[in-house]
Amino acid sequence: MNFNLQWTWFHRLGSPRWFYQKTQRWLPWLSVITLSLLITGLVWGLAFAPADAKQGNSFRIIYLHVPASVVALAGYYIMAIAGAVGLIWRIKLSYMLMRSAAPIGAALTFIALVTGAIWGKPTWGAYWVWDARITSMLILLFLYLGVMALRHTYSSNETADKASAILGLVGMVNVPIIYKSVDWWQTLHQPATIKFTGAPSMHPDMFMPLVVMIIGFYLFYAVSLILFTRTEILRREYRANWVKQLVADGSAEK
Amino acid sequence: MYFDSIQQLVNMDGHGVYVWTAFSISIVVMMALVLRPLWQSKKEFNNIKLHINLQQVNKAALQQKDSDAPHS
Amino acid sequence: MHNYLSAGFLGHLSRDLLLGARNKTDLLKPLIFFLLVSALVPLAIAPEAQRLAQLAPGIIWIFAVLATLLSVERLFSDDLQDGSLEQMLISPNLLIMPILGKITAHWMMIGLPLTLLSPVIGVWFSLPTVAMVPMMLSLAIGTAVLSLIGAVGAALTLPRQGGVLLAMLVMPLYMPVLIFGSATIQSAVDGLDWTSPLATLAALLAIAIALCPLAINASLRLAKNG
Numbered sequence: 001m002n003f004n005l006q007w008t009w010f011h012r013l014g015s016p017r018w019f020y021q022k023t024q025r026w027l028p029w030l031s032v033i034t035l036s037l038l039i040t041g042l043v044w045g046l047a048f049a050p051a052d053a054k055q056g057n058s059f060r061i062i063y064l065h066v067p068a069s070v071v072a073l074a075g076y077y078i079m080a081i082a083g084a085v086g087l088i089w090r091i092k093l094s095y096m097l098m099r100s101a102a103p104i105g106a107a108l109t110f111i112a113l114v115t116g117a118i119w120g121k122p123t124w125g126a127y128w129v130w131d132a133r134i135t136s137m138l139i140l141l142f143l144y145l146g147v148m149a150l151r152h153t154y155s156s157n158e159t160a161d162k163a164s165a166i167l168g169l170v171g172m173v174n175v176p177i178i179y180k181s182v183d184w185w186q187t188l189h190q191p192a193t194i195k196f197t198g199a200p201s202m203h204p205d206m207f208m209p210l211v212v213m214i215i216g217f218y219l220f221y222a223v224s225l226i227l228f229t230r231t232e233i234l235r236r237e238y239r240a241n242w243v244k245q246l247v248a249d250g251s252a253e254k
Numbered sequence: 255m256y257f258d259s260i261q262q263l264v265n266m267d268g269h270g271v272y273v274w275t276a277f278s279i280s281i282v283v284m285m286a287l288v289l290r291p292l293w294q295s296k297k298e299f300n301n302i303k304l305h306i307n308l309q310q311v312n313k314a315a316l317q318q319k320d321s322d323a324p325h326s
Numbered sequence: 327m328h329n330y331l332s333a334g335f336l337g338h339l340s341r342d343l344l345l346g347a348r349n350k351t352d353l354l355k356p357l358i359f360f361l362l363v364s365a366l367v368p369l370a371i372a373p374e375a376q377r378l379a380q381l382a383p384g385i386i387w388i389f390a391v392l393a394t395l396l397s398v399e400r401l402f403s404d405d406l407q408d409g410s411l412e413q414m415l416i417s418p419n420l421l422i423m424p425i426l427g428k429i430t431a432h433w434m435m436i437g438l439p440l441t442l443l444s445p446v447i448g449v450w451f452s453l454p455t456v457a458m459v460p461m462m463l464s465l466a467i468g469t470a471v472l473s474l475i476g477a478v479g480a481a482l483t484l485p486r487q488g489g490v491l492l493a494m495l496v497m498p499l500y501m502p503v504l505i506f507g508s509a510t511i512q513s514a515v516d517g518l519d520w521t522s523p524l525a526t527l528a529a530l531l532a533i534a535i536a537l538c539p540l541a542i543n544a545s546l547r548l549a550k551n552g
Binding site for chain 1 (some may be wrong): 478484485486491494495497498499501502505506509524530533537541545546548
């Protein structure tokens, strides 16, 4: 009896319909919270936090660069794990989440790279410095783009999902290796490692808005992921009765 | 506020160009990450509506044909 | 000695070597490419021995990566076309041994000759003699890793081939190998400890041997349905 209940719960979690309906209710709230956090963090960081002693005001880019980098990296793991869950338990919804995670992660990595480059100019005098952080971010972008490109190699959604999941897992194993390698390569060529931030050594007045922004970016990721996944659900489940009902209801309201 | 005026906020002792450019690019990309799926959802919605309408038209046409059938 | 495991490995190793021997020209192409592009460098940059020697560790390794990329695309496609891939996939077992056999054959036909050819490039780039052996060791181990990782890419892109996607997928994964491979040569040139990055390369090889066949096995089964 207990076992049956557990499986029902588990399978319900994997139902695209359940996801669509649940998010319909909770997405507006999540969006409001996300927007509040992002606005608070940005206003605080850009206008109220003190300037850095060495870098002056350009250090404020940190409030965009670091959250984007953190979530971009976490996003790759989310994508890979969603793929693994799909492979192991064959849950369609998990594959849809994986599909959606790829472009979001790529876009965030792009933000991290661009803001990092813009930050580099006033700080080190050059737009691009091959330091460990930026180089690893660039490789992460290529990893994301690879997963996005692989989709078109396979004609059926099912095989395309599995292939992307395999590639995602291969990449996931490699991410720590790549980070460590680039880090090591950097120490070889630049004994004095330039650090963007020593987070604990930051003044709390500078650190707190950063925390707000990081949480805000994580929530933003969730909002975007939900939006993309809802589209993917419509795209794949268009033959299902509940979708037809949904569209019929939607047009009736107008 | 850390700055004494809005003008200073924009200028940021000369670093304003960098900070606000980085800010703008990030905001544009983030908006795209929300607007694009919304737009795609709308497109899918309309596609499905079209699909349903076509199905209904076909069904109606078949029923019409059936009711005309006694001729054969 | 002849149990199932080694039969699968040796069987496919010898088969691929035999097939390779029949198409010797296909084997020569990546090697000639390696030589050709290396010859481009002095023409494009400068024939001065000092500058070439500075570039040598990195350039040799980049060209080794490119040559391997060119060759790895064909790893499974011939088998797909003549139906022998389907034969392999009928087996209910994990295809670890056949896959490792094929990749070992590939390395013996591409990576190993590349390694043996590299002293020529070393001389062309005025690489100090002290760095020759470390260079060859790094290439020997490194190209094996490149073959393994490249095979994963080849298996994933099997339904639709056309070089660029394979390169896109595989390049990020190649970067650690590139870093440690060229670092081995550079350390030897600088008189530092070159066994340390070489050991890291060997560790990467161990990880690749353990994990790549699993990914390739899963991808090959997908390609059948593709």
